Amino acid sequence: MDLFRRLTKQPTLELDDIQAAVLRARPEPYFGTHAILEITDAAAGRELLRRLAPRITSAARWDEPVPAWTVVAISYPGLEALGVSEESLASFPANFRAGMAARAERLRDTGPNAPHHWEFPFGTGRAHLAVSVYAESKEAWQEAVDGYQRELAQVAGVDLLSHQDFGATGFNVFGYRDGFTQPAVEGSGAETMPGDGRPIKPGEFVLGYPSETGRPLPMPSPSVLGRNGTYVVFRKYHSHVAAFNRFLHGNADTAEERELLAAKLVGRWRSGAPLALSPDRDDPALGEDPRRQNHFKYAEDPRGLRTPLGSHIRRMNPRDSKLEILSDLRIRRLIRRSTSYGDAVPDSEVRDDGSSRGLDFIALSARAIDTVEFLQSEWVNSGNFAGLDKEKDPLISNQDKGAYFTVPGTPPRRVQGIQSFNTLLGGEYLFMPSLSAIAWLSQEPTA
Ligand code: HEM
Known part of the structure; x- marks a missing residue:
C-alpha cells in the first residue's frame, strides 16, 4: 500500500x-x-x-x-x-x-x-x-x-x-x-x-x-x-514516556483499557487508526491507509463520545466540531515535518532511565508562526473553545498540579494525574x- x-x-x-x-x-x-x-x-x-x-x-x-x-x-x-x-x-x-x-x-x-x-x-x-x-x-x-x-x-x-x-x-x-x-x-x-x-x-x-x-x-x-x-x-x-506509562497503569487495569485510554488522549490508536472510525478497538490496517485514516469528521460526535473534545488531534484540528469560539480552520492548518529522537520505550516500562528522547516539532506554513502562537495560546493551553474550561491538551501542555482529562460518557470520567508529558527544551x-x-x-x- x-x-x-x-x-x-x-x-x-x-x-x-x-x-x-x-x-x-x-x-x-x-x-x-x-x-x-x-x-x-x-x-x-x-x-x-x-x-x-x-x-x-x-x-x-x-x-x-x-x-x-x-x-x-x-x-x-x-x-x-x-x-x-x-x-x-x-x-x-x-x-x-x-x-x-x-x-x-x-x-x-x-x-x-x-x-x-x-x-x-x-x-x-x-x-x-x-x-x-x-x-x-x-x-x-x-x-x-x-x-x-x-x-x-x-x-x-x-x-x-x-x-x-x-x-x-x-x-x-x-x-x-x-x-x-x-x-x-x-x-x-x-x-x-x-x-x-x-x-x-x-x-x-x-x-x-x-x-x-x-x-x-x-x-x-x-x-x-x-x-x-x-x-x-x-x-x-523531551518526552517523559515512563511518566506517561505510569499514568496509564495508574488509571487502567488491563492492557486493553490502557490502550483505550492512550487512544482517548490522542484521538487515535497508537497505530494511527482514528477513534472516530474505530471507537472500540485498534485497526492497524486503517491506521496506515491514507485513503481512510482521515476520512472522518466530528459533527456526528458532538459530545466527544468517540473522540474526546480535549484529545490532541481534536484540539489541533477540530474539523467540523461546533466551537464555542469561532475560528476559520482553513487558515490554521500546518504542514508537519516533525522528527523523533532517542529510543522508544515499551508501554510496560514505568521507571525513567534518564535517557534523552523526544520529538522535534517542525511546522511549515506561510503563517506558521501566527498559527502555532494561536494553537499554543487558544487550543493547547485552554479548554474554553470547546467548553472544557481549564483543561489543557493532555499531551503537550505544561500541566498544573491536579490536572485531569475528561473522557466523555454516561457518566463522563475525569481521569486524574495528567502531567507534563513533554517538556520544551527550546525552539x-x-x-x-x-x-x-x-x-x-x-x-x-x-x-
Ligand atoms: C511531543 C510533542 C507532540 C507529540 C508526541 C504529538 C503527537 C501527535 C500524534 C500522535 C498525532 C496523530 C498523527 C497524525 O495525525 O499525524 C498528532 C497530530 C497532530 N499534532 Fe501533534 N504532537 C506533538 C506536538 C504538537 C504540537 C506542539 C502541535 C502544534 C502546536 C501539534 C499539532 C498537531 C496537529 C495539527 C496534528 C494533526 C491533527 C489533524 O489534522 O487531525 N502537535 N500529534
Whole structure:
C-alpha cells in the first residue's frame, strides 16, 4: 500500500524553486540530523550558502523517492548576520523578528518550558542557520551529512553550535504512528484523499500565491527573497514516556483499557487508526491507509463520545466540531515535518532511565508562526473553545498540579494525574527561503 499521497495532477506551483520539505513526506523509516550554525562573519555566511546551494533539494517530483534531502532555514538574527539590508529585515513580520524566546508569554512557554531553562543554543540569538538532512537509509544520511560538513569545514566564520541526530520507524517515542495527517495543498499536483475536502489555497503554505483570502499574504521584500519561501516553527521536546506509562497503569487495569485510554488522549490508536472510525478497538490496517485514516469528521460526535473534545488531534484540528469560539480552520492548518529522537520505550516500562528522547516539532506554513502562537495560546493551553474550561491538551501542555482529562460518557470520567508529558527544551522561528532566494542571499548585498 502507498503510505503517502501521489502526484496525479500537473503542479502549478514553482516546485523547482521551493524547498523539498514543503511537499516531500517524511519516509518510513527515516534517519537524519538537525544542525544549528552561527555566522560570525557575513561574507563567510554567504560563502557557505553558495556552497550549500547545490545540495539543497527542491520540491520538484516530491512524489519520487530520493535517498536523502537537505533543507536550510534561517532565523532573523541569521538574516542580520548575513548582512541583509535594513529595508529587507524590516519587511519580515514582527513575531519572526522578535524570535520564539521573546514570544514565550504568547506561546504559554512558562514554568519548566520557559526560555531560561532551554538547551543551548536555543533562544540565545546565536542560532542563525538550521541545516536538516532527512534520509531513507543510514548510508544516504551519512553521505548527506558528510557532504554539508565538508562545505562547513571549508569556511572559517560559520560555527557548528549543535548537531542532533534523529530517526524512527514512523512511530514516535510514545509508540504512536505520527506525522501522516497533512493538508492538501492546491497546485502541488497531489491527489486529493477522502476527507481532505477542497484543497487549501497554496498561499497558505508558500509565499507569493493566493491564500484563502484570495490574495497572497504579505511577503518579505524584495520579492526574490520572499516568493516561494515559507516559515518554519521548530520546537524541541523531551518526552517523559515512563511518566506517561505510569499514568496509564495508574488509571487502567488491563492492557486493553490502557490502550483505550492512550487512544482517548490522542484521538487515535497508537497505530494511527482514528477513534472516530474505530471507537472500540485498534485497526492497524486503517491506521496506515491514507485513503481512510482521515476520512472522518466530528459533527456526528458532538459530545466527544468517540473522540474526546480535549484529545490532541481534536484540539489541533477540530474539523467540523461546533466551537464555542469561532475560528476559520482553513487558515490554521500546518504542514508537519516533525522528527523523533532517542529510543522508544515499551508501554510496560514505568521507571525513567534518564535517557534523552523526544520529538522535534517542525511546522511549515506561510503563517506558521501566527498559527502555532494561536494553537499554543487558544487550543493547547485552554479548554474554553470547546467548553472544557481549564483543561489543557493532555499531551503537550505544561500541566498544573491536579490536572485531569475528561473522557466523555454516561457518566463522563475525569481521569486524574495528567502531567507534563513533554517538556520544551527550546525552539526557534525560521524562514525557509526558495532556492533563488538562497542564491540571492549568498551574493554580496548591493547598497
Ligand atoms: C511531543 C510533542 C507532540 C507529540 C508526541 C504529538 C503527537 C501527535 C500524534 C500522535 C498525532 C496523530 C498523527 C497524525 O495525525 O499525524 C498528532 C497530530 C497532530 N499534532 Fe501533534 N504532537 C506533538 C506536538 C504538537 C504540537 C506542539 C502541535 C502544534 C502546536 C501539534 C499539532 C498537531 C496537529 C495539527 C496534528 C494533526 C491533527 C489533524 O489534522 O487531525 N502537535 N500529534
